[in-house]
Amino acid sequence: MADYSDTGLGKDTGYSDQYDASLLYPIPRSKARGADNSATLPFVGVDLWTAFEISWLNPDGLPQLAIGEFIFPCTSSAIVESKSFKLYLNSFIQTQFGSMEEVSEILSADLSSVTDASVDVVLYEIAEYNGFKPISEPDGICIDQQSLAIDNYQPEPEFLSADTDSTVTEIVYSHLLKTNCPVTDQPDWASVYISYTGPAIDRAGLLKYIVSFRQHQDFHEQCVEKIFTDILQRCAPTELSVYARYMRRGGLDINPFRSTVQTMPPSYRQVRQ
Secondary structure, three states, rough: OOOOOOOOOOOOOOOOOOHHHHHHOEEOOOHOOOOOOOHHHEEEEEEEEEEEEEEEEOOOOOEEEEEEEEEEEEEHHHHHHHOHHHHHHHHHHHHHOOOOHHHHHHHHHHHHHHHHOOOEEEEEEEHHHHHHOOOOOOOOEOOOOOOOOOOOOOOOOOHHEEEHHHHHHHEEEEEEEEOOOOOOOOOEEEEHHHEEEEEOOHHHHHHHHHHHOOEEEEHHHHHHHHHHHHHHHHHHOOEEEEEEEEEEEEEEEEEEEEEOOOOOOOOOOOOOO
């Protein structure tokens, strides 16, 4: 885990209800990756954030509500620390804006500036959100119902293996991914979906590997990148996608997606979200 003790993260913070873009706190991706050359990355993908607590005032002072989706490319120079993102969104609460479109444009501009990348923003009316983002699961295999003895709760890539005598195309997933925030040590819960073509991955070993993150501390994005690179190195699939749907904390959920073949994740939302 990278050391974030030199940052302002985890410290007592004042809360503002007037728009303030300076509240956003970027964290360089290179701090965890060890390099800032995105051309060398073994994956493409995005971090898809959902914000369920967005509100502002219209010109008459009437509160407006929206659910927001924020799409950060994995090649951005930085991620946004989640508490700072929450504080930033809270700063809209007592600020007047002319329209939802104006709010969307401001959000996109601020987030693009702080991450040094083009960030797409979509704001949904409350009533329309479920129509666009219904709860669903992929047509895959849940690997959680296995009888296994587990006593390792730190990431162990050696649990991963694959049968080189067989080639499959499949989606497997687990609801048992749990990691911890590197700043506050609060638990972060997720479902992780793995789509691949290649040697058949041993499902018992894969589940033990996923559970081994249970006491691991790191940001969501770095956890998914580690899962992706470990599977790629240990199981040698010809195609691979890893998508984690983390549960919300502070009104935000973070859903990193990394893939060898597609930039955007599939369109589904896990039942715990």
